[in-house]
Amino acid sequence: MSRIESPATLRSTHPSESEETKGGSMSAPSRTRRGFLKQAGIGAGLAGAGMLGASHPAAAASNRSGRRQLAAADVLVVGGGPAGIGAALGAARTGAKTLLIESCGFFGGVASWSLGMPINQMRPESKPRSVVHELLIEKLQAYGDQAVYIGQHQLYCNVDYLKVAVLDALDQVGCKYFVHSTVVDTLTQGNRVTGVVVGTKQGLATIAAKAVVDCTGDADVAYFAGAETMMETEAPRMPSTLLLEMANVSPEQIRAVNMRKLADAAREKYPLIPKSWRLHPVSNGHHYWINHTGTRDIGQFDMTDPVQRSEAACVSRRQALQMTQAMREFGGEHLKDIELVATNPQIAVRETRRLKGEYILTEEDAAAGHTFEDTIGWRSGYLDLMGYKFTKMRIHDVPYRAILPEKVDGLLTAGRSISATHVAMAAGKSMGNCTATGHAAGLAAAMAAKKGIVPREVKVTQIQDALRKDGVDLAMGGKIQENVSGDRGV
Numbered sequence: 001m002s003r004i005e006s007p008a009t010l011r012s013t014h015p016s017e018s019e020e021t022k023g024g025s026m027s028a029p030s031r032t033r034r035g036f037l038k039q040a041g042i043g044a045g046l047a048g049a050g051m052l053g054a055s056h057p058a059a060a061a062s063n064r065s066g067r068r069q070l071a072a073a074d075v076l077v078v079g080g081g082p083a084g085i086g087a088a089l090g091a092a093r094t095g096a097k098t099l100l101i102e103s104c105g106f107f108g109g110v111a112s113w114s115l116g117m118p119i120n121q122m123r124p125e126s127k128p129r130s131v132v133h134e135l136l137i138e139k140l141q142a143y144g145d146q147a148v149y150i151g152q153h154q155l156y157c158n159v160d161y162l163k164v165a166v167l168d169a170l171d172q173v174g175c176k177y178f179v180h181s182t183v184v185d186t187l188t189q190g191n192r193v194t195g196v197v198v199g200t201k202q203g204l205a206t207i208a209a210k211a212v213v214d215c216t217g218d219a220d221v222a223y224f225a226g227a228e229t230m231m232e233t234e235a236p237r238m239p240s241t242l243l244l245e246m247a248n249v250s251p252e253q254i255r256a257v258n259m260r261k262l263a264d265a266a267r268e269k270y271p272l273i274p275k276s277w278r279l280h281p282v283s284n285g286h287h288y289w290i291n292h293t294g295t296r297d298i299g300q301f302d303m304t305d306p307v308q309r310s311e312a313a314c315v316s317r318r319q320a321l322q323m324t325q326a327m328r329e330f331g332g333e334h335l336k337d338i339e340l341v342a343t344n345p346q347i348a349v350r351e352t353r354r355l356k357g358e359y360i361l362t363e364e365d366a367a368a369g370h371t372f373e374d375t376i377g378w379r380s381g382y383l384d385l386m387g388y389k390f391t392k393m394r395i396h397d398v399p400y401r402a403i404l405p406e407k408v409d410g411l412l413t414a415g416r417s418i419s420a421t422h423v424a425m426a427a428g429k430s431m432g433n434c435t436a437t438g439h440a441a442g443l444a445a446a447m448a449a450k451k452g453i454v455p456r457e458v459k460v461t462q463i464q465d466a467l468r469k470d471g472v473d474l475a476m477g478g479k480i481q482e483n484v485s486g487d488r489g490v
């Protein structure tokens with residue numbers, strides 16, 4: 001059962017409503033720095049203020065808020081994970097003035113935090129999925145074998161190449177971007193979102209937009225705008241995980257150890273360690289990443305609650321060290337010298353709030369491979385509730401109604417926070433699927449901005465035509481995916 005959060009209650013407790021922050025004037029970037037970046041041919045995507053003329057109604061709305069306007073865009077994409085990258089590339093390729101903003105210092109979301117885990121469903125059945133998916137792959141491949149190893153349907157990346165490959169793709173399509181910008185509220189006119197409020201080192205500032213795509217994973221923009229959102233309150237939510245990167249160990253040494261036995265032996269001394277875990281090679285390199293059940297046996301955390309999120313993040317850091325110590329002390333000759341190289345910059349979250357859209361995708365939709373007249377993409381792979389349920393599903397459509405809020409206008413969502421039940425959310429969380437819904441949302445937002453209408457008014461057939469032009473096969477729903485193997489082993 002999912003709790004549907006009442007927008008009225010949530011809005012009245014949002015701190016930014018009672019906290020007025022006055023902004024000073026935004027200092028102009030130094031000519032020397034800009035000149036250097038231009039000369040070096042980089043930084044093309046760094047956004048400047050006034051991407052739209054001040055005559056745009058959304059710009060006027062932000063001025064009325066009393067905060068300085070940082071920028072304005074036709075399409076504003078919030079959150080630069082797999083969904084946000086899809087949305088930004090999809091929108092910018094149409095020529096729409098597109099701005100992608102991200103709270104971290106780099107793009108990629110969980111794909112970039114997670115130290116090398118597979119970006120699944122990027123090329124299901126080894127076939128190109130869209131020009132947007134392929135652009136990202138092309139940019140990664142340009143850096144050679146160290147950057148990416150391509151599997152049956154997935155990419156195994158070195159995340160530091162991935163972070164720059166995303167910039168390369170954004171620059172190619174002329175998408176502007178900001179990192180270190182966290183959305184903390186929305187600008188609205190009536191029930192229409194006209195922009196966002198971002199937290200920066202200079203305080204709160206506004207960004208105006210003709211259409212906004214919420215790719216925060218947590219439906220933050222929808223929540224701030226007062227749209228209805230859903231959160232699982234009865235069944236256990238999927239855990240959050242701080243992944244590890246290990247070195248100074250060989251494939252032979254890894255294969256020689258039974259990790260479950262090791263964990264059983266070490267648990268009395270290291271109580272936070274999971275039941276077991278595996279080491280997998282990073283792209284084509286000589287170090288290894290570990291994904292695991294994270295907070296699953298430590299407790300249920302609401303990762304939108306600041307107190308619970310802090311607890312989960314901090315206990316996970318202790319857990320990572322306990323796992324490392326367990327391997328060094330209980331892994332015998334093989335693992336005694338294994339080294340911890342890195343953990344995620346922040347805990348990776350699998351499940352939080354989801355939008356309540358015009359349609360809510362269900363487990364049955366995923367299991368049976370349902371198709372919809374208003375399809376704007378499809379999801380493939382496993383229905384993976386991270387230890388609570390794991391089944392093969394059919395490829396199934398995502399209707400346009402599942403990325404549109406029920407009542408709020410000017411807004412679309414994509415990625416893991418689209419309108420779906422708790423189980424159906426788990427069915428679509430593979431990153432290639434998130435990029436696909438992002439791609440569609442970006443195209444729809446660009447069309448709405450160009451026509452001066454809200455996304456709800458865009459004809460679905462026109463979105464479908466644009467998707468087909470971008471290489472998306474919209475007739476995949478109902479099919480069975482043959483090759484879904486995810487295990488690369490060591």
Ligand SMILES: Cc1cc2nc3c(=O)[nH]c(=O)nc-3n(C[C@H](O)[C@H](O)[C@H](O)COP(=O)(O)OP(=O)(O)OC[C@H]3O[C@@H](n4cnc5c(N)ncnc54)[C@H](O)[C@@H]3O)c2cc1C
Binds near residue numbers: 079182431
């Ligand atoms: C531990 C873990 C392991 C996983 N393993 C796999 C796997 O092996 N293969 C696979 O394909 N999928 C895997 N998944 C699932 C997959 O990573 C996610 O479903 C997917 O990343 C969701 O994409 P997204 O773009 O919707 O959200 P995210 O990847 O969560 O990206 C959201 C982005 O928005 C930014 N953001 C959030 N709030 C704000 C805000 N208010 N303002 C500005 N920016 C904001 C975040 O910093 C982030 O960059 C895993 C997930 C986790 C957590």
